[in-house]
Amino acid sequence: MKITIIGTGNIGSAIALGLAKGSMFVAPDITCTDMSEQALDNVRKPGCDFVLSMNNIEAVKDADIIILAVKPWKVESVVNEIKTAIDYEKQIVVSIAAGVTFKDLALYFAKDDDILPAIFRVIPNTAIAVCSSMTFISAYRASDEQSALVSRIFRELGNVMLVEERLMAAGTSLASSGIAFALRYIRAAIEGGVELGFYPQEAQSIVVNTVKGAIDLLIENKSNPEAEIDKVTTPGGITIRGLNEMEVSGFTASVIRGLKAST
Ligand SMILES: NC(=O)c1ccc[n+]([C@@H]2O[C@H](COP(=O)([O-])OP(=O)(O)OC[C@H]3O[C@@H](n4cnc5c(N)ncnc54)[C@H](OP(=O)(O)O)[C@@H]3O)[C@@H](O)[C@H]2O)c1
Structure with a gap:
């Protein structure tokens, strides 16, 4: 061929x-x-x-x-x-x-x-x-x-x-522009890591491997993100406090608005 x-x-x-x-x-x-x-x-x-x-x-x-x-x-x-x-x-x-x-x-x-x-x-x-x-x-x-x-x-x-062709624009937003969106999360987390005390290269290595681990969990366990999140969020613990603070700052809404804006 x-x-x-x-x-x-x-x-x-x-x-x-x-x-x-x-x-x-x-x-x-x-x-x-x-x-x-x-x-x-x-x-x-x-x-x-x-x-x-x-x-x-x-x-x-x-x-x-x-x-x-x-x-x-x-x-x-x-x-x-x-x-x-x-x-x-x-x-x-x-x-x-x-x-x-x-x-x-x-x-x-x-x-x-x-x-x-x-x-x-x-x-x-x-x-x-x-x-x-x-x-x-x-x-x-x-x-x-x-x-x-x-x-x-x-x-x-x-x-x-x-x-179907009608989903091509949505797919482009979610996957083609989505690469940039995912990288923007990674960049933000690296900046946060530096503020918390790591050198930029260390922070990048930590964030990239953490994101890779999250993806491996979803693929390996064939699970829903929320199910994996539940495993990390001890009641009254630090993770749920961090997640809630991100939501107060509009994390989920920002991602959805960005996806919709790029179709
Ligand atoms: N980049 C992405 O993330 C992405 C994702 C999905 C789809 N796409 C699509 O993929 C397509 C290509 O994007 P790209 O980023 O690869 O563009 P690109 O780097 O500009 O590549 C296109 C190449 O085609 C050449 N070309 C122009 N006219 C030609 C002709 N008549 N015969 C043979 N070659 C010719 C161009 O030469 P000149 O530069 O001299 O014109 C250039 O080298 C686009 O339609 C884009 O929408 C891109």
Whole structure:
């Protein structure tokens, strides 16, 4: 199976490098295109013999899957460039572009007849660079087999959730912007740790490992956060005092307001 990634920037290069480490593709099965040699340098790594190209039309011809990893405002011109070279019956198109809807994509890919390719919208987060993305996938005119294939491919790069398109914006807020929100908690806790007497590097190590422990508990125990919180909160103890003080300062409300504001 061959895959072509158009746009070798942050996300395109992370996908290529991650897939080459996984079990479904070897680097020569992956073609990366971009407009500049400088961008292609993102995937010139020792032991990674990707096919590199600056010719999108040639690059899509042999691909089973074509990933559009350019900025949203470039998607239309890229589709116009490649659509005559794509076999809509055989090739699968995956758009990574945030905010470009199936309605937009169907319009861009439309030819004279009614036929369209199977199209997927995929929204990863930046943790895709370390194969730990929370990725949302939505399908349009795709078979169950094609959906299963695209899910399998992105599962090589972290976790995936197949959702209806109407949930893509919410997923983007919760998982893509969510990386920044989670990091903001971590930054705040580090600052608190320094005020409590630790050096910044010590505080960072403590907070990162504590957050990792919290995540491991949820994953390992398959439990609800509140159940794990109950185990820490001795009646009349220091943890519940800290939690209540955070709530007085609007912790939960702030998180929910931030999530809603970023959809
Ligand atoms: N970053 C995130 O957290 C994130 C998360 C989810 C989804 N996304 C989506 O992922 C997409 C890519 O984002 P990114 O951060 O990876 O952008 P990026 O770093 O700018 O990468 C896009 C690359 O595509 C190149 N390009 C432009 N026109 C092209 C063409 N006609 N043919 C081939 N390559 C072309 C760009 O070159 P130039 O710079 O020269 O234009 C650039 O190197 C966006 O649509 C974004 O919405 C990003």
